[in-house]
Amino acid sequence: MRHALPAVSVLALMMACAPALAQQAPAIDAERMNQAVRVLASDEFEGRAPASPGEEKTVAWLVEQFRAAGAEGGGPDGAFVQVAHLSRTRQDGPATVAATVGGRTITLERGPDVLVSSDRPVNHITVTDAPVVFVGYGATAPERQWDDFKDVDVRGKVVVVLVNDPDFEAAESDAVAGKFDGQAMTFYGRWTYKFQEAGRRGAAGVLVVHETAGAGYPWSVLQNSSAAPKFDIVRADPDAERAPFQGWIQRARAEELFRAAGLDFAALKDSARKADFKPVVLPGLTMSVDFGQIADRVETKNVLARIPGAERPNETVIYGAHWDGYGVGTPNAQGDKIYNAAVDNATGVAALLELAHAFAEGPRPKRSVVFAAWSGEEAGLLGSTYYAANPVWPLETTVANINVDSLLPGTEIDPNVVVIGKGKNQLDDILARHATQTGRTLIADPAPQAGAFYRSDHFPLALKGVPALFPAAGFTGASAASRDYVQNRYHQPTDEWNDSWRMDAAAADVALIYAVGRDLADSDQWPEWNAGAEFGPAREASKSTRR
Ligand SMILES: [Zn+2]
Structure with missing residues (x-):
């Protein structure tokens, strides 16, 4: 069964089943998200390669958007950027x-x-x-x-x-x-x-x-x-x-x-x-x-925004999404050489902006919420790896890291929510509870042999023990739309925005992860890795820092 819903009703539908949240949850604006993708994936941003003019445009635009959403700088000394030295x-x-x-x-x-x-x-x-x-x-x-x-x-x-x-x-x-x-x-x-x-x-x-x-x-x-x-x-x-x-x-x-x-x-x-x-x-x-080799250094920037927690600001929920793409490269058969990276991952960054709006407009969370637009994911998870080695907010008291990498355009909400790394930690249980309220079901990665859990930005922080949640729509091949995307657009110049795009289904996904992050930010729970997960021992080592 599939649902086709108009944009504004997505959260209303969710909230119909969650009265406690209904009074406080602001709407996720599908059209504002769509417009953010349009900007980020435009040719003007040149495919957003790290250390390129496309980076400068992207970073400046994101800082402006996070500020307008009502967030503070979440980087060192209150800045909106963290320079990653590569x-x-x-x-x-x-x-x-x-x-x-x-x-x-x-x-x-x-x-x-x-x-x-x-x-x-x-x-x-x-x-x-x-x-x-x-x-x-x-x-x-x-x-x-x-x-x-x-x-x-x-x-x-x-x-x-x-x-x-x-x-x-x-x-x-x-x-x-x-x-x-x-x-x-x-x-x-x-x-x-x-x-x-x-x-x-x-x-x-x-x-x-x-x-x-x-x-x-x-x-x-x-x-x-x-x-x-x-x-x-x-x-x-x-x-x-x-x-x-x-x-x-x-x-x-x-x-x-x-x-x-x-x-x-x-x-x-x-x-x-x-x-x-x-x-x-x-x-x-x-x-x-x-x-022989030539060794040098380059700099790139993570954009970090934050809503400080009202009661326990030293405890952090992170939402992350990589802003970078492949930039300008080999032209395809049509002569297009800009890898616009619309689905992967302008959509994820647009989701971050919506989440920042939602937290800023809702009641002040008890814990802090950080929105991390990572650089250099495509070149090897560089921005998030840099942050994991140089955390601005302590990783020991980072409650969870919710990663958004590729949301598909469309109006039909998939009744299945794919969770990459399903079963690894207790964040699944929280997501499942909210998904159930909207008639959706969690399913595992349909292609686990590809190791997708180890190939996006939640992973470097997971290595340091931070519990990760990675719900995904784009590249799993779970739906016909995602198969078309994987075959014809993924990492190609054809991963482009066009004016037929609607982000209603993605807005439902964002509303879902908003609910999960809101739960965590207002609670005192510390979700743990399940027995047998690779990252349990790293988290266990810092247990005494968490009450
Ligand atoms: Zn990606």
Whole structure:
């Protein structure tokens, strides 16, 4: 069943079932939201690339809108912006990657065989004759009683890891089956985690063995994007967090290295699906890597607005949405080269503005509410990662982080609300209660193998323990409209606004998350991660700061 509702009735319908809120909840204005998308996604904003003239226009416009909505600056010293300092590295010249075993040298070619880069802000990387150790899936997951590293010291060694989770290819009868959420990818399956964990442990380098099924995309996808600039936030001690080099190796070449060292890659891969797996050093084999890069810094801005809490201002509910898009790029067949990023994610930012209006016009919340328009999501969750490392408001007392990334235009309210990462924490229960009141039902991500929970801006804060809620409409393929969007518009110049757009359905979604945030902001509850969620231990560590 689908409902088609005129704009103004969306909240009225919700409130008919929620009399207590009805007196206080201001309406979400679908048409004002639509007009905000029109502006942000206009050619004048040039696709909103970070560190471009499009950024300046976007940031200035958003500050003006948040101010007009009645919010204060939510950045450092009451400013509306937080400058995020980024480290950028670009390939410079050729790379040599070679393994030596038993007096024989095996050369690997950057591109077809292996891809290497470095997040360290240096102009040259040299690793000489480092031992190589196979660490299975490279996962240390205490909440799942799993540790691939055991107590093996990998400092100074090149770590070779498998793609995806330990249970990705498990048979039903294997003990590991389901331990890492089955076909759904967990954080441990993401290459970002594997790079980070190897870096944290002092490895000389880390290579993920590429297999198309486990990665979810062919080698060509990695190879095609490998020459693009890489970004990281500026870190106080990058050497403590990032290995000298990181990258990927084709499975066939990994097999060859293992064979040359007298090992059977396939057999070792099988053994890595068992909890008692221990890292295996490739006997007599060493690896040397050498490449140049250009390292510099760039700045970009998060826009942060805030409604201070009346009773407990140090406790914060965050709503976040990334303002950035891909900017101006390769033209499509029609010659359009502006990636307007209307659905992804002018809609999310427009939602933030509506939420700011709603909180400013409603009764003053007991806790503070922060509206975070993040930069650099598309280049690797950079703005939100910067905030997670440099929080303006304490993360320990940040109650929840509600992420808005892509709302679809239309008038038909989908009776299903897709929740990315459904079941991970108690925020679902609050959302479910409000959804039920409007006849809607929560459903899980229809494509969990893509790991969407780890690919938007709630995630860097979740890593620090902040409970995250990510209701999504745009890229899940749950509805016909979302499938059309994914196939024909997502990350293309065709993700454009036009004057047939109506935002009634999106307004209903925004009203729903307004109700959730309002509940949290007026309560003293601290929603928790559910047992088994990757981020529970991080939250638990700061428990004493929350009453
Ligand atoms: Zn997005």
